[in-house]
Amino acid sequence: MLDIFQYAFMQKAFAGGILAALLCSTIGVFLVLRRMALFGDGLAHISFGGVAAGLLLKIYPLASALAFSVIAAISIQKLKQMKIRGDSAIAVLFSFGLALGVVLASASGGFGADLMPYLFGSILAISDADLLAIILIGGTTLAALASFYRQLLYASFDEESARASGIPVERLNALLLVLAAITVVLSMKVVGILLVSSFIAIPATIAIRLSKSFTQALAASAIVASASVAAGLLAAYYFGVSAGGAIVMALALAFAASLLAGKEGNP
Amino acid sequence: MPKTLAAFALAFSLLIYGCSSQAQGEPQKSRLVVAASFYPIYEFAKGIAGERAHVYSIVPFGVEPHEFEPSPSDAKRLRQADLLVLNGAGMELAWIGKLAPEDQKGRLRIADASEGIPLIISQGSADPHIWLSPKLAQMQVENIKEALAQADPEGREQYEKNAGEYRRRLAKLDAKFRQALSACKKRDLLITHATVGYFCQDYGCNPVPISGLSHADEPSASKLAEIVELARQKNISAIYFESLSDQRFAEVVSKETGLKPLSFNSLHGISPEDEAKGRGYFEFMEENLESLKEGLECDEGS
Numbered sequence: 001m002l003d004i005f006q007y008a009f010m011q012k013a014f015a016g017g018i019l020a021a022l023l024c025s026t027i028g029v030f031l032v033l034r035r036m037a038l039f040g041d042g043l044a045h046i047s048f049g050g051v052a053a054g055l056l057l058k059i060y061p062l063a064s065a066l067a068f069s070v071i072a073a074i075s076i077q078k079l080k081q082m083k084i085r086g087d088s089a090i091a092v093l094f095s096f097g098l099a100l101g102v103v104l105a106s107a108s109g110g111f112g113a114d115l116m117p118y119l120f121g122s123i124l125a126i127s128d129a130d131l132l133a134i135i136l137i138g139g140t141t142l143a144a145l146a147s148f149y150r151q152l153l154y155a156s157f158d159e160e161s162a163r164a165s166g167i168p169v170e171r172l173n174a175l176l177l178v179l180a181a182i183t184v185v186l187s188m189k190v191v192g193i194l195l196v197s198s199f200i201a202i203p204a205t206i207a208i209r210l211s212k213s214f215t216q217a218l219a220a221s222a223i224v225a226s227a228s229v230a231a232g233l234l235a236a237y238y239f240g241v242s243a244g245g246a247i248v249m250a251l252a253l254a255f256a257a258s259l260l261a262g263k264e265g266n267p
Numbered sequence: 268m269p270k271t272l273a274a275f276a277l278a279f280s281l282l283i284y285g286c287s288s289q290a291q292g293e294p295q296k297s298r299l300v301v302a303a304s305f306y307p308i309y310e311f312a313k314g315i316a317g318e319r320a321h322v323y324s325i326v327p328f329g330v331e332p333h334e335f336e337p338s339p340s341d342a343k344r345l346r347q348a349d350l351l352v353l354n355g356a357g358m359e360l361a362w363i364g365k366l367a368p369e370d371q372k373g374r375l376r377i378a379d380a381s382e383g384i385p386l387i388i389s390q391g392s393a394d395p396h397i398w399l400s401p402k403l404a405q406m407q408v409e410n411i412k413e414a415l416a417q418a419d420p421e422g423r424e425q426y427e428k429n430a431g432e433y434r435r436r437l438a439k440l441d442a443k444f445r446q447a448l449s450a451c452k453k454r455d456l457l458i459t460h461a462t463v464g465y466f467c468q469d470y471g472c473n474p475v476p477i478s479g480l481s482h483a484d485e486p487s488a489s490k491l492a493e494i495v496e497l498a499r500q501k502n503i504s505a506i507y508f509e510s511l512s513d514q515r516f517a518e519v520v521s522k523e524t525g526l527k528p529l530s531f532n533s534l535h536g537i538s539p540e541d542e543a544k545g546r547g548y549f550e551f552m553e554e555n556l557e558s559l560k561e562g563l564e565c566d567e568g569s
Contacts, residue, residue: 007492011520107336117515124488125515233488240489 004237009124013243015116016126016134017195017229020187021136024199025207026145027183029217030176032204033156035086039177040200043184044088046072046097050185051118052104053232061118062133065184065185072097073177077170121192123235129216130190137186141179152176153214185237197246199225206258224254290404299419301346304359305332306536307398308411310548314433317414318390319422325366328539331511332358337366350418350558353409353537355381356394358505378414380407387464390479393486398535399467401441401552405434408525444470447556451565458500459517462533471562476505477516491523498524505562507531529558 004010024040031039050068054061072093079089091243103114117125145152154168155162180200187196207220232247239246284509293380299320303309309324314323326335345351345366353359366377380397384406387394399401414440416423448470461476477494478486485515486494497503498520505525508517510533521528541547558564 004492007495009491009521010488013488106336107565117513122485124310124486124491125519127518237488237492240483240487243488 004234009126010233012126012128012131013123013233016131016190017123017233017247018132019131019138020191020195021199021203021225021229022222023134023141023183024187024196025203025221026142026218027176027180028204029207029221030145030152030156031200035202036089037178037205038090038094038197039192040184041197042076042094042097043069043072043181044188044196045093045101046096047181047185047188048118048193049097049100049104052101052115055115056104056107060191061071062185065118065188066182068097068179069181069185074174076201077177078172082171090236096172100146118189121189123191123195123247126190129266134186134190135184141183144175144179148172148175155178157214192244197249198248198251199267202248203228204257206255210258210261224251228254233241271389284514292539294442299350299415299422301350301352301415301418302345304351304353305335307404307534307548308352308354308407309431310399311380311404311408311410311470312415315408315415315426315430317425317429319425320419322413326536328536328542332535333361335362337362342366345540348511350376350378350414352378352380352408352414354395354397355379355408356384356386356395364437376418377416380410383408385537387468389464391459394461394464394534396462397465399463400469401437401444402469405437408433408437420505432550436549440549441469444556445526447560448472448563451563452562453502453504453563454499455497455503456507456563457494457503457520458506458531459509459512460533462466462509463531474518475501477520491516491519494520495523498526504564505529507562509533509535511535511556525561530563531555531558 015092032035035121046067047065050065054064054069057064069176076086076089076093079092080086101115113176115173151162151167151172154165154167155172159169184200187199191199203221203225204217206224207217209218211217228250229247231250233243235241235250236243236246296435297481298378299310301316301320301322302320303312303324304326305326308385310438311561313322325337325341326332332478342365351367353363360546361371367377381395384403386397397407408430412426415426419426431559440447453472454473455475456467456472457475458477461474463472463476464476467474474498475494477491498506503524504527506517506524506528507519508514510530512533512535517528520526532555534548537547539552
């Protein structure tokens with residue numbers, strides 16, 4: 001038995017990290033297909049503003065972060081309907097959220113120490129409450145995705161004909177974005193913004209590149225994400241480097257490997 | 268049209284200039300204005316200055332000084348000051364450059380309270396947490412007094428008197444710590460950050476910090492595992508949490524080892540509520556002593 005698992009904090013890092021990776025990488029496949037790979041990053045920064053507001057108003061910061069990111073997700077959807085491109089909408093809200101957080105933090109006279117864990121949440125310091133939250137809310141999110149799976153799939157690939165065949169595309173899109181918002185906020189507290197955005201973007205990009213079907217892409221994305229968590233945590237433990245950084249390195253390596261593999265597959 | 272606009276802009280900027288130069292005009296120059304970088308330095312400077320000088324803290328109460336980000340109003344306030352007192356040893360390095368620009372160097376006196384104090388160097392950086400040693404704090408008080416007396420020579424007598432009293436209080440505190448911590452069963456002080464270097468140098472404890480000198484440092488997985496092992500091997504019985512700092516890693520170690528969580532106030536800052544209640548350096552150091560006596564299992568009676 002590896003001595004790495006004798007520590008409760010390492011067990012929780014593996015459990016929490018892999019759960020967050022599964023959740024984010026699944027949502028990621030839907031988002032990357034819609035060219036919204038940066039959506040997670042954007043939402044995470046907006047919820048940073050939400051966390052700061054929560055700390056300032058002395059309400060539970062995760063709740064205000066969730067409210068902020070759900071509102072932002074819906075706003076992005078509305079802005080898109082107003083013919084503002086998705087990436088521009090994300091860029092605008094991204095800067096706004098971050099700036100709001102910084103302004104609120106400086107106005108309050110400082111709660112830096114309380115804010116940092118939300119921004120850089122550490123995979124080595126996952127609490128039991130975090131773990132429980134990600135199991136419950138993450139499970140619900142995945143269940144919701146599964147129950148609307150067919151319609152979401154249709155709408156993701158071909159919005160026009162989905163709309164023509166009577167699928168409520170707008171409502172489905174809104175649902176997807178709200179689920180993504182929940183996923184981002186929840187995972188951010190557990191693993192931090194850096195990991196959330198890479199869990200959303202990288203495994204899905206690799207998986208979509210290598211897979212022949214959507215189901216296959218979902219599975220590949222989940223496998224890449226969780227394997228990278230495991231590899232990164234092992235490297236972090238045995239080489240004494242930052243765990244979050246090592247996980248993203250593992251994801252980037254997987255991406256590079258997929259480029260090579262892809263070349264051989266598609267001449 | 269552009270002409271009117273230009274005239275308007277000119278008038279507006281003159282107005283602004285007029286207002287700001289008025290605001291910057293010398294306030295009643297009766298008392299010396301002393302800017303202390305953060306809490307312990309503020310506390311010492313205030314103790315020495317008494318009523319004779321106005322002392323304020325640049326880092327607001329309740330803000331962790333490693334994470335302080337000065338605002339333009341902080342810079343403006345500093346322009347009114349006659350003397351800037353720093354803890355030194357690198358403590359203010361991250362933000363002081365943004366606050367005291369070159370053009371001010373001539374007028375503003377800057378004093379380094381760590382002058383002449385032998386610094387502990389750990390992994391290439393100086394340990395700034397001098398104030399936690401009541402013995403070395405007396406030297407800081409001496410340095411601050413000299414700076415005040417040089418900035419305001421007429422007040423020297425008053426400053427000497429106040430500083431003397433303040434040093435005696437610190438010496439009494441030092442003696443109390445020395446006595447109380449001389450008979451402890453445990454010597455290893457497991458704590459969130461490397462803040463007790465000078466403290467342990469005085470009282471013979473062995474610091475086991477989870478994170479480094481700065482509150483922004485994060486331990487790696489292997490470092491956490493190493494600390495857990497150390498705590499088990501050395502039979503440590505308590506873990507000390509510092510206020511104002513990120514507690515997550517201390518919580519991890521505490522959960523992992525089942526050690527008793529106790530608090531240690533490293534006095535980087537006090538809350539505005541504590542300030543209002545008149546609780547400060549001496550009160551918190553006394554609390555630290557009680558907490559250490561519990562965690563290090565000290566028995567004065569025997």
